[in-house]
Amino acid sequence: MKELILGEQFNYVINNPIRYAKILTKHTIDNFDNLKNLSFLNAPMFFPKTAYKAFIVILAYLLFISVTDSSKHLSAKTRLIFILSFFVVFAMTSTSMYLSYTPVGASFINGYQKRYLFPILLLLLMSLSIKKVELKNKFKYSDLYICYPSALFLTISIIDLLISRI
Numbered sequence: 629m630k631e632l633i634l635g636e637q638f639n640y641v642i643n644n645p646i647r648y649a650k651i652l653t654k655h656t657i658d659n660f661d662n663l664k665n666l667s668f669l670n671a672p673m674f675f676p677k678t679a680y681k682a683f684i685v686i687l688a689y690l691l692f693i694s695v696t697d698s699s700k701h702l703s704a705k706t707r708l709i710f711i712l713s714f715f716v717v718f719a720m721t722s723t724s725m726y727l728s729y730t731p732v733g734a735s736f737i738n739g740y741q742k743r744y745l746f747p748i749l750l751l752l753l754m755s756l757s758i759k760k761v762e763l764k765n766k767f768k769y770s771d772l773y774i775c776y777p778s779a780l781f782l783t784i785s786i787i788d789l790l791i792s793r794i
Contacts, residue, residue, distance in 0.1 A: 636732045641723070648726075655722055655737045656715075659745075685780055694756040707755040714751040 641648045702710075721744050722737050729739030 633732060637727050637730065640733050641727070651726070651735055651737065652719060652722060654735075655740070656718065659740070659742070681784070685784065689780065690753060691756070694753040702755065710751040710755040714748050717748045717751075718745070 722740055725739040726734075726737045730737055
């Protein structure tokens with residue numbers, strides 16, 4: 629296997645932009661192709677036995693809040709900026725891993741971890757709010773932000789504890 633040489637890797641990317649664009653596209657698809665892949669956002673640390681189920685519950689909750697929250701109405705331009713910002717930061721993070729931790733000319737990206745998505749995932753979630761899918765009976769989202777995740781975390785932790793005892 630080839631050595632990790634930053635200068636040579638950088639020259640490879642500059643001299644083969646189409647090849648690197650294909651590598652980056654494949655890397656993006658590999659990171660977002662299924663929920664099982666995304667569920668490894670450090671969830672097994674908290675829920676060893678039920679990590680995937682916990683992730684699905686938390687993701688459903690986040691999507692519900694993101695789509696139905698009508699407290700902020702973002703323009704189409706702002707949504708587009710958020711989405712583009714997400715993918716630009718994702719590409720920059722992936723490129724830094726490609727330059728630093730991947731052998732020269734490799735067709736994959738070494739060192740990228742799903743936890744790098746945490747800070748930028750909010751940009752995608754904020755761009756999901758749909759004005760037409762507003763809830764009829766208004767309730768305070770601030771209550772949801774505090775109570776429901778805590779209850780979910782506690783419930784899933786208890787279930788996980790019970791499963792680990794069996």
